[in-house]
Amino acid sequence: MEKEQHPHIVRYRTYVYVLIALLFMTLTSVAVTHIYLGPYTVATALLLATLKSTLVLLIFMHLKFDxxxxxxxxxxxxxxxxxxxxxxxxxxxxx
Amino acid sequence: MSETVLQHNQVSYLEYQGRFKGLFAWIFSTDHKRIGLLYLYSMLVLFSVAATLGLLMKIELIAPGKTIMDAQTYNSFFTLHGITMIFLIVVPGLPAVFGNFFLPIMIGAKDVAFPKLNLLSWWIYILGALVVLSSQFIGDGPPDTGWTFYAPYSFRTGTNMLPAVTGAFILGFSSIATGLNFIVTIHRMRAPGMAWMKMPLFPWALYGTAWIQVLATPIVGVTLLMIVLERTLQIGFFDPALGGDPILYQHLFWIYSHPAVYIMILPAMGVISEIIPTFARKTIFGYKAIVVSTLAIAFVGYFVWGHHMFTSGMSGTALYTFSILTFLVAIPSAIKIFNWVATLHKASIDIQTPFLWALCFLFVFMIGGLSGMVLGALSANVHLHDTAFVVAHFHFIVFGGTGFAFFGALHYWYPKMFGRMYDKGWANIGLAIFFTGFNTLYLPMFYLGMIGMPRRYYDYVEEFHGPNIVSSFGAMLMIAGLIIIITNLIRSARKGEIAEADPWKGKTLEWSIASPPTLENFDEIPVVTKQPYDYE
Amino acid sequence: MTMNDHVHIDEHRDDEGAKTGMWIFIFTELLLFGGLFIVYSVYRYLNPLAFHLAAHELSTFTGTINTVILLVSSMTIAMSISAIQYKNKKLTLILMGVTLFLAFLFLVNKYFEWSGKISHGIYPGSTILQEASRGEILFFGLYYTMTGLHALHIIIGMAFIGYVMRLVAKDKIQHDNFIILENSGLYWHLVDLIWIFLFPLFYLIT
Missing domain, CATH: 1.20.5 (Single alpha-helices involved in coiled-coils or other helix-helix interfaces)
Structure with missing residues (x-):
């Protein structure tokens, strides 16, 4: 990401890291469902979904580099x- | 323009011979000008159908009781009249015809960003039109819900709703394709030197419109899809018997359909912003204010949908919010009116047909806008909801606003589009009759609404008879005016005298090229250095 | 068409414009689902308990597996864009092929999930559902509509990627001319993005 290249090439490694983060958040949101009950479950699930989608938008969809x-x-x-x-x-x- | 060797770019777009001949040279053409005309001709046909339906409805209303049609026929007439006028004519109207034709030229481009998509959008439009019209001839009788397809009636009625709803759904794609194309065109293809703040106001209006087309149409798309699923699979979303909430349908429908009103009116305002400085021979007053108010209308207009639902049983909080927002959206519209009037102040005005259309627009649009304020007030709305007052109001806005701007634009750009001038005398006579008929038709309906005549009934009590006679007479007068106007335009396309490149002494880029334009509009892409209305 | 035999359309390619167009198209798709999300949130608010109960019928496990599948496929299609920029045609094709395979897997999963439900008599208009509470009818109505529409987008995405793969194979897409590949990737991420929200809303509210 540090290279100033045009057009930007994202390294494979970056994508792998992002995927790991996404999977981690997915599993967290599943795990959280089993722990809590009550209104916070929804809030957590939606918060995690928002974080995940932000990651997808920024890295996978290149918003960060565009x-x-x-x-x-x-x-x-x-x-x-x-x-x-x-x-x-x-x-x-x-x- | 330089008369050098006769290359393909020296022939006008009307005469250019491409790979195809005859009709195919048009319906397979990706030239934005030809596509604009394709839309114009298609709309002319559909408009004659829908206007005839309107006239027949007014004839039915000339006397109480059954005059020429029964209740069910009347219901299906106002439904088809509404669907055709809204989804097939007024919503696509100005962007698809004049946007396609003039947007690239006015920003100094040779075509839109995606010419093939542009042609595809016309094909989708035709497909949608055919599907909508097929609802009249197949199945169990023509739809009778009105153009709003309100639930739960729209999936309970035995009439042939599916084609009507599906057709409207298909038309959404056409609208989105046009909007998408225009946004990218404006972002990517402006001529060198044409900064955003040097762009003429019609392209600016199309830009605001395009964003609404893109961001609002999908909502109605999915809503209509839900109606289809409701009818076919009993999904239950809007069916109270299955737990659904019919008012949610109204929310979703108006989340699109109110912004759609701004899809109709913004380009109309753009047209007026072009006509007025040209004939005032003066730069427009408050260019920036008009640009900002265009974007403000597009933005605030997205959040006022609830004012169509004041009597639906919404919560009080929602009522107040929507009412306040409705009043807010009037501010930018008023700013524009003031700017246009201020432009005329101390101007050396050249009174020509397009300018007269613009003046008439100001008159009817003021009435339409102010009556909208009456309806935006909660207490008045309870009294006037679903009466003839509402019908009068939106015809003043949609027909008076968009319709007048459409004909104004047609008379303004006609010499550029066809390279010939129409007969100005007949054009003015037609306008005078049309304008008189228009007001005779719709003004009494304000009164009828106030004394309580409901909309969408083929019958009424004796008390309403007098104003209805006047109104129906106005309808006939208006149609007579329309016939004169349209006949004059059709005749002049072949027989009118040859027009110069700049008959109105306009300053925007379209007047700097040949009439009719060559295939690629410009021999060389112009470099823009001045403001669009530079008469100093 | 009449104008293609010459000039400006191919004269200067505008990758940035194509990308802007794709993004705007993605916005329309987001709002299409947005309409359904509005319906979902309203009915969820009106019937919290019924939604809670109905969600028990869905298997969190299947949902999680499908989420993982989509996330991985999103990564592979993103990588394929880097691969084409590194001029590695073979890797590009492999990565795209993996994406298509994962998409297919997702659909297979979805098929078994749906047919499971339908064989239990849970589908819009079924007699079992007619007797259920109104909230449950709405939940399953939304479930079938939203996942169905999403699955339709998966299929469209697969067709798009498949078409682009052909172009890569024929060298029509190369390291300096890959905007269509990028756009098909964007579309695929959109499908992923929507699923990221569908998953907790349907499978994780038990």
Missing amino acids: KKFYSYMVAGVFLLLTSVIIITFLDYLYR
């Missing part, structure tokens, strides 16, 4: 979807 413009767009789309869900819940939470 122009910043792509990252902004992706962030914008996720923000939009979150806002839509929140506004929809203004109805269901207070009905």
Whole structure:
């Protein structure tokens, strides 16, 4: 990652590390289900899913190495979807 | 343009001979200009169908009781009228016709970023149109839900819903393809020197529109898919008997369909922002404010969908939020109106047909917008919901806004597109009749709504008779105006006098090239140094 | 088509533009599933207990295996892009082949999972489900719709990767011209991304 090359080549090793991290988080989220019960289970599972997807987006999908413009767009789309869900819940939470 | 050796690039795009001949030279052409015209012709046909349905509905309403059709026919007429007008004409309208034709030219490019995808989007459009129309002829009778396909009726009705819903789903892909193409085109293909803030306002409007097309259409896509699954597999999402919530359908439907209103109106505003400076011979007032308000409308417009559902039984919190957001979205629209009017201030105005269309647009759009504010207020909405007032309001916006801008754009760019000028006298007469008819048709409906006439009924009580007669008469007048306008345009495409390259003294790039443009638009890609409306 | 016989379309290739286009397409896919996620979250909120119970019917083990399969396949397709940049055609093809194989494995798993459910009489409109609580009907409705739509995307992704593999084999894609490969990779990661959220929402809420 440190080499300034154009276009960027990601080393195989980086991908392996990312995969290990992803698998680790997957197993953690499964394990957590067996330990806790209650609202935190969902929160943990979603938090881990978010972390996993961030890793996929940054490394596998090259957002880290591409122009910043792509990252902004992706962030914008996720923000939009979150806002839509929140506004929809203004109805269901207070009905 | 330099008259050098007659190469392929010296022939106009209309005469260019490619690999195919005749009709195939059009329906297999990846030239953005030909695709724009393909859309124009397809829409003209569909528009005549849908407008005829509208006229027949108004004739039915000329007197109480059954006049020319029964209730079920009326239901299927307003459904097909709505689906065709919304999904096939107004939503794709300005971007697909004028966006395709002029976006590349106005930013100094030879074509869009993905020409083949562009052609594909037209084919998908035709496929979607055929599927939608097939719902009229196969199965158990034409759909009768209205264009909104509200659950649970849309999967309970015995009529032929599947093709209508599937067709609308297919059309979504066409819309997405166009939006995607335009975003990439604007990002990647602007001519050297054309910074973002030197881009004309129509491309800016298309940019905002394209993002909504891309980000909102998938939601309606999946919603329509759920209706299909609901009908075929009883998935239960919107069926109260199976635990589903029909109001959730309304949420999902309007999460798309409200932004869709901005898909319709933003490019219309873009067209007006082009016409006004050209005929005012003056740079547009507050260029940056218009750009920012375009993006603001696109953004805020995504979060106001709930104002279609004020009487659905949503929570109070949601009602207040949606109402406030609705009022907020009026601000950027008003900014634009002020900018256009300020542009006209102390201008040496050249009054021509396109300019008259723009003026009429301002008039009807103001009425439409302000009546929208009435509907955005919660208390008034409870009274006016599902009445003729709503019908009047959205026709003032969708037909008055987008429709007027569409015809304005057609009269503005006609000489560039066809290389000939229409008969200005007839064009103005047509406009005058059309404008009178339009207001005679829709203004009484505001009144009818206020005194309580519900929408979507083929019948009404005697008290509503008077205004309905006026309104139906207006419809006939308006159709007469339309016939004059369209006949004049069709006739002039062959017989009109030859137009110059820049008949209106416009300053944007499309006026710097030949009329009609050559195959590749520009002999050499221009280098842009000035602001788009540089009349100083 | 009429314009292809000359100029500008092939004249300057625009890889960056192709990538922007692919990303925008991915956004539309995300929002397509986004609509379903809205439905899911609303019904989960309205029927927490029923969703909890219904999720017991799903095997966490199968779900986990499929997650691992997809994550590994995501890595192999990402690696194939590095491989083509290192001019290693053979490795590129192997990595893509592994991706396709894993995708197929995922579908086989899914097939057995679905047919298991269906043989137990759990499918939309089935008599068993008609008698279940409303929350459970919705849960399985969502389960079949979302995993079904996801599986459809797996199939599309496989077709896309298969097509690109042919191009690599025919040397149409090389170390300096691999944007289609990159785009097919992006699509495949999207499929992975959606599964990353589907997995905890359906299999881990017991």
